[in-house]
Amino acid sequence: MSQSTKQVIAVVPAAGIGSRMGAERPKQYLQLNEQCILGHTLDCLLTHPQISTVIVALNPSDEYFAQLPQASNAKLVTVIGGGERADSVLAALKLADEHSWVLVHDAARPCLSHHDIDKLIASDSMFPQGAILGSPVRDTMKRTEVNGEISDTVCREQLWHALTPQYFPVRELKNNLSAALVEGALITDEASAMQWAGIKPGIVRGRADNIKVTHPDDLQLASLFLDNLNRQV
Numbered sequence: 001m002s003q004s005t006k007q008v009i010a011v012v013p014a015a016g017i018g019s020r021m022g023a024e025r026p027k028q029y030l031q032l033n034e035q036c037i038l039g040h041t042l043d044c045l046l047t048h049p050q051i052s053t054v055i056v057a058l059n060p061s062d063e064y065f066a067q068l069p070q071a072s073n074a075k076l077v078t079v080i081g082g083g084e085r086a087d088s089v090l091a092a093l094k095l096a097d098e099h100s101w102v103l104v105h106d107a108a109r110p111c112l113s114h115h116d117i118d119k120l121i122a123s124d125s126m127f128p129q130g131a132i133l134g135s136p137v138r139d140t141m142k143r144t145e146v147n148g149e150i151s152d153t154v155c156r157e158q159l160w161h162a163l164t165p166q167y168f169p170v171r172e173l174k175n176n177l178s179a180a181l182v183e184g185a186l187i188t189d190e191a192s193a194m195q196w197a198g199i200k201p202g203i204v205r206g207r208a209d210n211i212k213v214t215h216p217d218d219l220q221l222a223s224l225f226l227d228n229l230n231r232q233v
């Protein structure tokens with residue numbers, strides 16, 4: 001099968017409550033330009049020609065998703081998420097075809113481009129163990145004591161922001177994520193679970209504007225990025 005026809009699954013963890021955003025609703029349902037954040041994210045994934053199915057993990061008390069126009073898309077499946085992001089991802093993986101590869105992408109990252117998805121899917125020839133999108137750190141990085149005083153400068157050579165999507169074989173990711181969670185490992189992204197199992201995922205450089213909307217001041221930035229994003233490139 002050629003790279004350009006390979007079909008993959010997308011998993012979207014969307015069961016968070018957005019506590020750092022502090023809004024009146026979970027942040028994935030906040031309006032961003034012409035629709036909510038999750039709507040933008042789903043539009044990107046549902047329109048990519050190599051994504052056959054999108055599995056969305058929802059909060060058990062979600063009262064917004066059913067109103068989204070994307071909710072009736074035939075490619076879309078929902079599942080109830082868990083207490084942490086990793087639990088939500090695992091719940092979705094349990095519905096995924098074990099013979100496929102999966103792109104796990106945060107609901108809270110609406111500024112994803114098809115070009116970055118293409119690059120990540122194509123990376124499995126270079127990184128058959130899987131890979132993630134990343135953005136190189138630009139600034140000098142400091143670590144501080146709890147009181148805010150700088151304790152040291154972190155070398156920024158080969159230092160990256162881990163983004164999403166994160167791209168792995170379903171079976172290996174599901175097994176390693178499940179085992180890592182049983183062992184109580186701290187898993188904040190899919191690569192962490194693969195690393196826990198001794199695997200070294202690759203990093204593929206992605207757009208720095210693929211930001212995770214986390215705090216209130218991220219909304220204006222995401223709005224500007226979306227206005228300038230030609231989704232199909």
Ligand SMILES: Nc1ccn([C@@H]2O[C@H](COP(=O)(O)OP(=O)(O)OP(=O)(O)O)[C@@H](O)[C@H]2O)c(=O)n1
Binds near residue numbers: 016019027057
């Ligand atoms: N139990 C959880 C927690 C988070 N997420 C999802 O994981 C993504 C990244 O998590 P984050 O940015 O931390 O979102 P929240 O957990 O909602 O934010 P906060 O930590 O501020 O509460 C989000 O799309 C969020 O909806 C999830 O599916 N299940």
Ligand SMILES: C[C@](O)(CO)[C@H](O)COP(=O)(O)O
Binds near residue numbers: 162163188
């Ligand atoms: C998966 C992730 O977006 C990669 O940077 C990040 O780890 C999510 O962290 P969060 O605390 O769940 O937002």
